[in-house]
Amino acid sequence: MGHNIWKIGGFALIAYVFVMVFTVPMGPGLLELSNTGNATTQVDSDRPLPEYFLTGFGTHWSSQPDQLQVIVRSKTNLSKLEVIEVIDDTHARIGVSLPYSLPSKSWDVLINHPIDGTLLLENGLFLSDRFIDESLTLPAISIVEFEAKLPFHFPYQPRILETIRNLMLHVPMWFTMFVLMGIAFVASIKQLATARNLAEDEKSEAAVKVGLLFGFLGLITGSFWARFTWGAWWVDDPQLNGALVTVLVYSGYMVLRNSLDNAPLRARLSAVYNLFAFIILIILLMVLPRFTESLHPGKGGNPGFNSYDLDSALRAAFYPAVIGWIFIGIWMYRINLRFTRLQKLLTWTHCSQF
């Protein structure tokens, strides 16, 4: 039992991850600040106040509506907008009470509320009908800043929204594939260096088989995610090309194995091809994405994920997912290896009886 603890642990971790994926709520965020085209007349000014419509996601504005603060920011300039009316938890009418002369056209929108804390919508407000003078500074404002009082939640990310849950199912597939292909790579080197028997060849075959399974699962989960986030099952992107080509290269490895009958020759040729395949995997999934632009989340130099995007809630689900899937992958590889060996042994024993 003691040495099997990691097998049970792997499944327990994934069960925990599944529970997290389906039960943890999303945190609040800002969807958009749109111009309604209306304008209300101000009491103390002759200029009309342009009215905007602010839409939030999972926010709680109708409790304590008077505490809602809407602030716009451009570099160091901060200015408060007027909250005309809070309609419900996620909708509010905002009056853009900014002067006619401004230091910038494009502004970040910040929301502060006692429950949601501070939320940011980057470049949420764009004013094209104002006089721009970059040397202007707006008068300083006083803000009462509230800390968020929210339950345990996954972070809101623009456009990704609920599909962030796929992080726990998609990314670990590739990590597991890396580990299994790494096992196959080491086994292939050993096979070439010490060509006594075919033990290492069996290892690399089993590891590539299971690794390919995880590769296909990675492609499928990624494809579903892309359908809901980008609107297409497949898009032309360096990261996606790399993933598909890696799977194709290893499929080529399986084709090569199946086209050879002579076992020692098969072991040698497939080991040679496997070394090429692993080098290509490293180039495609680790090197090239760092030098090309990609739509894939977690960009900015890192092909897997951006460490700044991972908050504590995501870490609490993502790291167990990676460890759990790797354990399950290794267990599958060991069972596959055991099965192949037993099959060979049985064939051999059976033949030797004649």
Next chain:
Amino acid sequence: MDSLLSILIQAHPLEGWFFGSGKAMVVLAIALILLIGFGLWMWRAESRLKSMEAKLKSKNQQES
């Protein structure tokens, strides 16, 4: 929690319905059953492979 879900339904009908109507729990339950079933199947496969290995070993020893 309920208010949060109702808002979710407004903003994103499909996801809001999915998490609000309890369907997420059904999917979770099925996923967990599949996962545990897969784990048990692997456990059983491994133990059967082990016993077959042992049988084969003892048989070979008897013959030699």
Next chain:
Amino acid sequence: MNSGRAHKVTPPSWSRYVHLTRHAFRMEFRKKNGLAGLILFAICAVYTCYQVAGSRADAETWNALAWVVLLFSAFNAVSKPWPEDAPEMRSYLIHVLHPREWILARMTFFAMLLSGITCIVFVAFTLFMGSEDLSTGRALWFFCGMQATSIAMASLLAMIQTLAIRANGGFGLIAVLGLPLIIPVILIATQYGMDVLNGVSFADTAHNLLFLATLSGGFGALGYILFPYLWRD
């Protein structure tokens, strides 16, 4: 490394490598139909593209067709097994050659052959498909990119060809094993070609050539290290 176990011949020598390369060319030029077939294939492929896309294809199509024609010409060039790959010839050569000078000779031969075919493809392509998007200087950079790509393909395909022949597979196996491995090269090459056509300054796209050189070096080194394992019995 026990790769020298089967062949106790002297370590790789420069003179034998030069001799083998020259021998490969002599054999190629002696059978003129093989070389003529390669050239005919390249020109026919370009002419087919001309028929399909017309002489005023936009830059993207022009770029894509150029690399696809180069890719297929390269695969066509390596599809033919060498007489030295026959089992009886190999078992003789194992005793008189070091496998590493053999793979180096093959790589050199393929690199030079593909360079020549690249020249033909490039000339035919600019002739038929027009070169409105390329000024003379840019055409030169594009040509350099094609040459770098052909060398990268040669360094990989020399190895893949032997692998496929040893596995008793024909052209199908070369394609199945070679195409996925060559895709990174083609991705970088098309990126470079698009940059050149779009008028990106050479300094901003030169890293693509560096990538191609690195890939050629990597494939070449892997082939040089691993070829003895393929060749011996």
